[in-house]
Amino acid sequence: MSIASSRSRAIRGRTRGGESAVWGAVFAAPQTVLFLIFFLLPVVMAFALAFMEVRPTRMTWIGLDNFRRVFNDPLFGKALVNTSIFTGVVVLFWLGKALLIAYLLDPMNRTLQTFFKSAFYLPAVTSSVIISLVWLWIFNPAFGLLNGLMVALGLQPVAWLGNTQTALPALMAMQIIMGGGSSIVLLSAALARIPRDLYEVAIIDGAKRSTIFAQIILPLIRPTLLYLVVTGTINTFQIFEAVYVMTQGGPQFATTTVVYRIYVEAFQRFNLGLASAQAIVLFAITMVLAAIQFRLMGQNVEY
Missing domain, CATH: 1.10.3720.10 (MetI-like)
Structure with missing residues (x-):
């Protein structure tokens, strides 16, 4: 009986832990998306553009x-x-x-x-x-x-x-x-x-x-x-x-x-x-x- 109850408590603990992780990801998602769009993406684009000549119709790789x-x-x-x-x-x-x-x-x-x-x-x-x-x-x-x-x-x-x-x-x-x-x-x-x-x-x-x-x-x-x-x-x-x-x-x-x-x-x-x-x-x-x-x-x- 005690073994069954211990297993039940362990399962409930894992379930609650999984639910907490899911809710944590849900609440963190908007901030993560904003970070990716407005910070990380512009940084990556800036590094890429630094090695290019940018024209209205085309971009040319020019190295350094x-x-x-x-x-x-x-x-x-x-x-x-x-x-x-x-x-x-x-x-x-x-x-x-x-x-x-x-x-x-x-x-x-x-x-x-x-x-x-x-x-x-x-x-x-x-x-x-x-x-x-x-x-x-x-x-x-x-x-x-x-x-x-x-x-x-x-x-x-x-x-x-x-x-x-x-x-x-x-x-x-x-x-x-x-x-x-x-x-x-x-x-x-x-x-x-x-x-x-x-x-x-x-x-x-x-x-x-x-x-x-x-x-x-x-x-x-x-x-x-x-x-x-x-x-x-x-x-x-x-x-x-x-x-x-x-x-x-x-x-x-x-x-x-x-x-x-x-x-x-x-x-x-x-x-x-x-x-x-x-x-x-x-x-x-x-x-x-x-x-x-x-x-x-x-x-x-x-x-």
Whole structure:
């Protein structure tokens, strides 16, 4: 009797397990289909088109010619330099700003922390196009807010987005001011996980604030910093909306970025093969940068 009941329970367990697997597959199917159609398929097509010359009526295999054109294109080189400068400056200031704000929020009570973190996170859930349009008005040379303040102070107005010397720094300033909201939230969570006993022991031992920050806080939040550096670099290297809305890559290609260059080749010149090759080069660059960052910052990091 006991053997029969054991077999019955085993059969019911297998049946329930099979039903769970079926329902799991059913619920996962829509997401899987969307992933295949809107991510995997375009990636495969981009890799294929990178080796072809695409015409309206035919596609011709040309091997590595598109990649040779990418590396011999001075405008792509200019875009790569602009993007590298933009990414390096923005990510550095993003992290510095986020770390400072998170450090200042850490001693506050939960209500104040929630309020300030929500306020700083708000730009992250606001349309980047809307943000770019607002800053386009701020930088307007005729009636923008920034030049209005400068005139009120007796200074000469500046064409911030129309000058090759100021256009890229203006975009950097916008990204630094508006960005970093998610970094603040993550760093605040990382700081909250640090045991308070460590602070108390360090203070009793006579450690200064700078010593506590450098020898206790930074090592313990290093995994979070590594994550933010890698994801921030990848995301910032793909800057597009602000350039498209505010400068269109000008003046004189001073703000042309790699993704904007890909957009021009693909949707203005309809050179899909060259644009795909540029996209693959961008992918390779971001992966190399991520690997270097893991190599430099990921040593002795415990998750």
